[in-house]
Amino acid sequence: xxxxxxxxxxxxxxxxxxxxxxxxxxxxxxxxxxxxxxxxxxxxxxxxxxxxxxxxxxxxxxxxxxxxxxxxxxxxxxxxxxxxxxxxxxxxxxxxxxxxxxxxxxxxxxxxxxxxxxxxxxxxxxxxxxxxxxxxxxxxxxxxxxxxxxxxxxxxxxxxxxxxxxxxxxxxxxxxxxxxxxxxxxxxxxxxxxxxxxxxxxxxxxxxxxxxxxxxxxxxxxxxxxxxxxxxxxxxxxxxxxxxxxxxxxxxxxxxxxxxxxxxxxxxxxxxxxxxxxxxxxxx
Amino acid sequence: xxxxxxxxxxxxxxxxxxxxxxxxxxxxxxxxxxxxxxxxxxxxxxxxxxxxxxxxxxxxxxxxxxxxxxxxxxxxxxxxxxxxxxxxxxxxxxxxxxxxxxxxxxxxxxxxxxxxxxxxxxxxxxxxxxxxxxxxxxxxxxxxxxxxxxxxxxxxxxxxxxxxxxxxxxxxxxxxxxxxxxxxxxxxxxxxxxxxxxxxxxxxxxxxxxxxxxxxxxxxxxxxxxxxxxxxxxxxxxxxxxxxxxxxxxxxxxxxxxxxxxxxxxxxxxxxxxxxxxxxxxxxxxxxxxxxxxxxxxxxxxxxxxxxxxxxxxxxxxxxxxxxxxxxxxxxxxxxxxxxxxxxxxxxxxxxxxxxxxxxxxxxxxxxxxxxxxxxxxxxxxxxxxxxxxxxxxxxxxxxxxx
Numbered sequence: 001x002x003x004x005x006x007x008x009x010x011x012x013x014x015x016x017x018x019x020x021x022x023x024x025x026x027x028x029x030x031x032x033x034x035x036x037x038x039x040x041x042x043x044x045x046x047x048x049x050x051x052x053x054x055x056x057x058x059x060x061x062x063x064x065x066x067x068x069x070x071x072x073x074x075x076x077x078x079x080x081x082x083x084x085x086x087x088x089x090x091x092x093x094x095x096x097x098x099x100x101x102x103x104x105x106x107x108x109x110x111x112x113x114x115x116x117x118x119x120x121x122x123x124x125x126x127x128x129x130x131x132x133x134x135x136x137x138x139x140x141x142x143x144x145x146x147x148x149x150x151x152x153x154x155x156x157x158x159x160x161x162x163x164x165x166x167x168x169x170x171x172x173x174x175x176x177x178x179x180x181x182x183x184x185x186x187x188x189x190x191x192x193x194x195x196x197x198x199x200x201x202x203x204x205x206x207x208x209x210x211x212x213x214x215x216x217x218x219x220x221x222x223x224x225x226x227x228x229x230x231x232x233x234x235x236x237x238x239x240x241x242x243x244x245x246x247x248x249x250x251x252x253x254x255x256x257x258x259x260x261x262x263x264x265x266x267x268x269x270x271x272x273x274x275x276x277x278x279x280x281x282x283x284x
Numbered sequence: 285x286x287x288x289x290x291x292x293x294x295x296x297x298x299x300x301x302x303x304x305x306x307x308x309x310x311x312x313x314x315x316x317x318x319x320x321x322x323x324x325x326x327x328x329x330x331x332x333x334x335x336x337x338x339x340x341x342x343x344x345x346x347x348x349x350x351x352x353x354x355x356x357x358x359x360x361x362x363x364x365x366x367x368x369x370x371x372x373x374x375x376x377x378x379x380x381x382x383x384x385x386x387x388x389x390x391x392x393x394x395x396x397x398x399x400x401x402x403x404x405x406x407x408x409x410x411x412x413x414x415x416x417x418x419x420x421x422x423x424x425x426x427x428x429x430x431x432x433x434x435x436x437x438x439x440x441x442x443x444x445x446x447x448x449x450x451x452x453x454x455x456x457x458x459x460x461x462x463x464x465x466x467x468x469x470x471x472x473x474x475x476x477x478x479x480x481x482x483x484x485x486x487x488x489x490x491x492x493x494x495x496x497x498x499x500x501x502x503x504x505x506x507x508x509x510x511x512x513x514x515x516x517x518x519x520x521x522x523x524x525x526x527x528x529x530x531x532x533x534x535x536x537x538x539x540x541x542x543x544x545x546x547x548x549x550x551x552x553x554x555x556x557x558x559x560x561x562x563x564x565x566x567x568x569x570x571x572x573x574x575x576x577x578x579x580x581x582x583x584x585x586x587x588x589x590x591x592x593x594x595x596x597x598x599x600x601x602x603x604x605x606x607x608x609x610x611x612x613x614x615x616x617x618x619x620x621x622x623x624x625x626x627x628x629x630x631x632x633x634x635x636x637x638x639x640x641x642x643x644x645x646x647x648x649x650x651x652x653x654x655x656x657x658x659x660x661x662x663x664x665x666x667x668x669x670x671x672x673x674x675x676x677x678x679x680x681x682x683x684x685x686x687x
Contacts, residue, residue, distance in 0.1 A: 186397075187421070201406065
């Protein structure tokens, strides 16, 4: 039996899309790229210590003074290693990608929770999105948007969005039946039921999803240095290709520091929003 | 006039959980049991052809074991569960026909629900839980919080409004659940095993509290329980359910004294009859009687003829005046008194018709005189002597053992 020409078919489909939608994609890509660069430039103008201070305050608010202290030390190490510019590049991409993933993912998660059909339809898609080796996303993204930050954001959003959808879906479905009945029995509209009962009760679960989305965003943004996203990933890539072990280690440390800070902060937000009960019990 | 007093009318209510055809529905209407339907069609019948009415201001208890369909019936009343067939007429409106907007406003205004596991929203403080019903109606914050505070005060939770549910005990949680339902000011309270999750002492306390509140508020309450003692205590009428079908509807007394079948009888056995029977059930006709115009000689003659040692004295309108004993009558006759108006009569114990027999036992044991049963206007309607109480309790016991 002959080989099924899957690769050729996909090539053709991508080419077809490129020919038919190439121009509008290019226009969008240019505009998007502009805005990312603008944000990057703006952030670059902010003094480094102010950014550290902002992070320290956020960390302190979300998770206490220990995380705050750790954040200051970690970010100072990055500054000291002269990695501040690539750090900001990476940070911007992570923030944009994670924000997009959440903005798109949560409504999709809500729809999946409300409609069994949608839930069944989207599940296999999410499986594919999560299990496909992340490099594979880079190729079509590259073809559509060329080299740069836009394809990086595009592939990162695809890679990082599934937990936001899954956990929102799961969180809403796990809301105890009698709480949903309370909403209905007192005559809530579907919107009131969602925003006054289901979303608040599901919030801890949704926050766990958001935490994962942020972490996946970071890992993908680093990988997408392969298609010219720049940032810390570019340094890692250079170190690998030129066998500069010390340099690779420096960049690697910077990525780890960001990862820990983002993880603890987003977990902290989840805890402070979610477990009102525990917090109050402790105060007693 | 009859229509007005009937708040809820349920006619031929059916709930089949799976999707089903009209043919299968008709099959059920021919009187098949839940088990027969399961065997013949594989369908699960939740509610099987049930009809009943609930009167304005009554506590209607639906009693049954788990799986008997009692919670399903309750949820059909506000359509948390969609009935498969039948009519539910509440204040003249068939609510099974309401569209979703109408249903929303019906639920907001007419009914309020109390849940077995309290179902308080964990992310909201007590006050914010209590205002929920008014909040979804769009009532202004100040007004809804005022009403919620009144309700919280009514259930004895004043000062707890800023706590979270996790900080409250079970009994307090259910008080919040009750306050939340009362804040709505709906006429109909739907209570789904509201006290079943509480420990026995708290449960009794909450039952008393509900009866207390009900006296003030006069709501129409549909109360679901699996606990017969609770049903007997709270219910003005009780509906007995089994396998989704109605076995018997009646007052607690009717249920306990003449159970419709073995199933109900088995439940009723072991119920403490002294809590169920009232003074009205065990009293005897008030005979003989004498009036104030009679003299001590008449009293003595009656006592001698009847072989008793005291007799009740009433006025012309049967208002109870007191008791005269043999000794007193002899004393009065000796002093030449002609009419009992001039005699200082003895005062024996007096109870109302609906006083439980349990409460009369102690009084009877301590008193040498027989007990008088009077109505609201102090008219003598019956008397209770020690023997009669014992005989009544014994006869109901005997009746049960014949099953």
